[in-house]
Amino acid sequence: MRNVLVIAYYWPPAGGPGVQRWLKFTKYLPDFGIQPIVYVPENPSYPLVDDKLVDEVPADIKILKQPIKEPYGWASLLSKKKTETISAGIIKEKNPSFMEKLLLWIRGNFFIPDARKLWVKPSISYLAKVIADEGIETIITTGPPHSLHLIGLGLKKKYNIQWIADFRDPWTSIGYHKKLRLTESSRLKHEALERSVLVKADKIVVTSNTTKSEFEAITPKPIKVITNGFDDELQPMELDTDFTVSHIGSLLTGRNPLGLWQALQELIAENESFKKSLKIQLAGVVGEEVLQSIEDFGLMDCVRQMGYLSHDKVLETQQKSQLLLLLEIDSEETRGIIPGKLFEYLNTKRPILAIGPKGWEAGNMVEEHQAGHMCLHQDVASLKRVVLEAFQKYEKGNLNCDSVGVEHYHRRALTESLAKFI
Incomplete structure (x- = not known):
């Protein structure tokens, strides 16, 4: 069994889709000879919480935690409600208020690549001992938040390890990126950081063929498409009467x-x-x-x-x-x-x-x-x-769906593909 260090931000009790991907990968990786060690923030600011997901965390994996400093707490002093909506990804398009414009401008230009950037340097320092003590030869960073890839970048510069960058979403090409009111210099900084990650990582994982094509124009490194998936065995249920x-x-x-x-x-x-x-x-x-x-x-x-x-x-x-x-x-x-x-x-x-x-x-x-x-x-x-x-x-009474060929989206099959790529 070989140890692999997974660096993530979203982890139970975080709710929403971002947490599911690596929660399920860590569940099945041991079946393929890989033992994940997961590193996550100790005091994160999650916009959504689902306490029931804690029960799904595999009992036999090691979870490492370190404190994180996040600016959303400071920004909430200006406007708690608007800070919460922006941190949840809600960007008002029509007639935004001055406060909404200000918070977006600060978010886009002061916190590059994102508001979790203050976790990067402390994490690089903390994980140095972990890599030595656990015999880590492979690290995996998953974003967004894409600042986590900068942890991988820093560790790659220091140690002879394999680094795999997993992109659940694109970076500079994602739709909301243009709404962050970036200055030209900030936009160029984002692009430079994205290029550094794509060029320096040993391997890259993406969730769509479109993102793979975009990244192939930037880097010659191996890129693997591993989509998200499903893991639940569903019991028969009565359909809604409405x-x-x-x-x-x-x-x-x-x-x-x-x-x-x-x-x-x-x-x-x-x-x-x-x-x-x-x-x-x-x-x-x-x-x-x-x-x-x-x-x-x-x-x-x-x-x-x-x-x-x-x-x-x-x-x-x-x-x-x-x-x-x-x-x-x-x-x-x-x-x-x-x-x-x-x-x-x-x-x-x-x-x-x-x-x-x-x-x-x-x-x-x-x-x-x-x-x-x-x-x-x-x-x-x-x-x-x-x-x-x-x-x-x-x-x-016959509104049905006879979908075909969806079996390979099961989380275990996807994890097998990931294990081979590792």
């Missing part, structure tokens, strides 16, 4: 599906049975502008705001829903974003309606696996047709 259209996860302004809201508004006006049966379920953080759009389209009576759900409740909601929504920002930069929820959606065998940009990798996967349909944000006619067809099948 025509539930459910979205799981943060629904922020950029993902606001205006075309869908219009399609639903028209269907309600045209079909009394549809009006009585429709229930829009939103589980997770919902932006104020999204809620305003829903109200503007007269859909608020159909909406059920579920708030943040524990992972077990998420699985239950997904499995009981009639139709699952997968949404992405309509932009060139988001074509390679594959939300982690897609794989759990696939596991439920419930129909998926994917709405995103042209050429969206995740939307193409939905159709390739025969798990549902992909529509563009502005294509109201197609959205209306897909939803109406699903509703008609629901009325007949």
Whole structure:
């Protein structure tokens, strides 16, 4: 059994999709002769907490913790609510306040690459002894936050170790990067740090083919696509009696599906049975502008705001829903974003309606696996047709999904691929 050091920020009791990837990798890596040692912050500032995930941490892995200094606590002295929303990834696009502009400017230009940068130097110092004591030959950093890759960069400069950088999301090409109000010098610093990580790391792991292609233009180092996945053996459940259209996860302004809201508004006006049966379920953080759009389209009576759900409740909601929504920002930069929820959606065998940009990798996967349909944000006619067809099948009691070829997204199969790459 060889020891591998995994450096992560999101770890139970953190909630949300960011924690799932390495929680599951560490569960299965010992099956392939690799014993993970996990290094995480002692006092992190998690926007979402799911205490039940603590029970899923493997009992036989060593967890190392060191304190972290984060600026969100200081920023909350200016505006606690706005600091919390920004740290959760909610960036207001329409008419942001002066305080929101200021906090974004500080976040983008003073904390490069991100607000966890103050953990880098102390971690490099602390991990020196760990590498020696545990006989570590391989370290893995996972981001975002991408500052964790700078820990890997610092350790690589000091020690003869293999360093693998895992990118759950892109760095400078991700959609929200342009909203950080970066100065030109700050933008160049981000790009330089990204290039340093990609060039100095021995191997790189990404979650989409689009990101792989982007990185291949920067570095000759080996790049492996290992997507997110699912791990849960689901028990049969009764479907919702209402025509539930459910979205799981943060629904922020950029993902606001205006075309869908219009399609639903028209269907309600045209079909009394549809009006009585429709229930829009939103589980997770919902932006104020999204809620305003829903109200503007007269859909608020159909909406059920579920708030943040524990992972077990998420699985239950997904499995009981009639139709699952997968949404992405309509932009060139988001074509390679594959939300982690897609794989759990696939596991439920419930129909998926994917709405995103042209050429969206995740939307193409939905159709390739025969798990549902992909529509563009502005294509109201197609959205209306897909939803109406699903509703008609629901009325007949045969709204089903016969997806194919999803078995290789199981977390154990993905971990085997990772172990071979290591």
